[in-house]
Amino acid sequence: MANETIGKTITVAVLLCFVCSVLVSTAAVKLRPRQERNKALFTKTNILKAGGLLEEGKSIDALFENIEVKYVNLETGEYDDSVDPATYDAREAVTKPDLSRAIPAEDDIANIKRMVKTAEVYLVNKDGELETIIIPVYGKGLWSTMYAFLAIEKDGNTVKGYSFYDHGETPGLGGEIDNPVWQAKWEGKKLFNQEGALSITVLKGEVNKDRPEAIHQVDGLAGATLTNNGVRNLMHFWLGDNGFGKYLRKFRNQGVDNG
Numbered sequence: 001m002a003n004e005t006i007g008k009t010i011t012v013a014v015l016l017c018f019v020c021s022v023l024v025s026t027a028a029v030k031l032r033p034r035q036e037r038n039k040a041l042f043t044k045t046n047i048l049k050a051g052g053l054l055e056e057g058k059s060i061d062a063l064f065e066n067i068e069v070k071y072v073n074l075e076t077g078e079y080d081d082s083v084d085p086a087t088y089d090a091r092e093a094v095t096k097p098d099l100s101r102a103i104p105a106e107d108d109i110a111n112i113k114r115m116v117k118t119a120e121v122y123l124v125n126k127d128g129e130l131e132t133i134i135i136p137v138y139g140k141g142l143w144s145t146m147y148a149f150l151a152i153e154k155d156g157n158t159v160k161g162y163s164f165y166d167h168g169e170t171p172g173l174g175g176e177i178d179n180p181v182w183q184a185k186w187e188g189k190k191l192f193n194q195e196g197a198l199s200i201t202v203l204k205g206e207v208n209k210d211r212p213e214a215i216h217q218v219d220g221l222a223g224a225t226l227t228n229n230g231v232r233n234l235m236h237f238w239l240g241d242n243g244f245g246k247y248l249r250k251f252r253n254q255g256v257d258n259g
């Protein structure tokens, strides 16, 4: 009976809370490096996937060694070599006033409100020559911000691959943006037309392959018009002059097949 006093009950509860909180915080601190490493591996995997560079049996880190990470000043389209890849995180940078800027509402077709001033690009070189440029893109779908890597051939115009890797769209509807079958439909599509106008789009329904404009069109996901519109809008934002437009133009100007 003496053991059932209020004081003892409170003491046991407090001790239990203390022990649990120590255990949880120790686990959080100890697991942080592993979480960071897994996050980095996930990002690398998706960059490699967009570039069609994943190979079974080869480690992600080894495959990623062929990729050069560079930073682009989006306002000028020039490389900015002052950025340190070890410390720069674009998702963090977008929250910092000195590293990002607000997007005027009339320009914000991707519905993202703010954007980084400097964005990373991943360059795939083969035998010392540039083969593919992989850029990060994102924008709002119906429910969520959808994040992807878009791989573009060195002509600055032909899609090499597309990999959506983070979103909250409905599985089976808009969530099909991460379906490899749909992602494969982007391969070979041309972003810009012969006049240099940004022409890539996602249709409602299927592309008529006999039409000349089919080269700029991708089948829309069924029952997901709002997600499809979000994908088209985010592409137009990031490929336009507020995004990587100035940077990519230089590749297209180097003698290009515009489809």
Ligand SMILES: Cc1cc2nc3c(=O)[nH]c(=O)nc-3n(C[C@H](O)[C@H](O)[C@H](O)COP(=O)(O)O)c2cc1C
Pocket: 142, 143, 169, 170, 171, 173, 174, 175, 221, 222, 223, 224, 225, 226, 227, 228
């Ligand atoms: C539970 C639920 C989930 C939905 N998820 C999506 C979605 O992820 N993406 C989307 O574009 N539409 C989604 N929709 C449908 C939209 O509300 C809208 O009807 C649709 O985008 C219209 O596309 P459609 O013209 O291709 O049918 C969802 C609807 C419901 C009821």
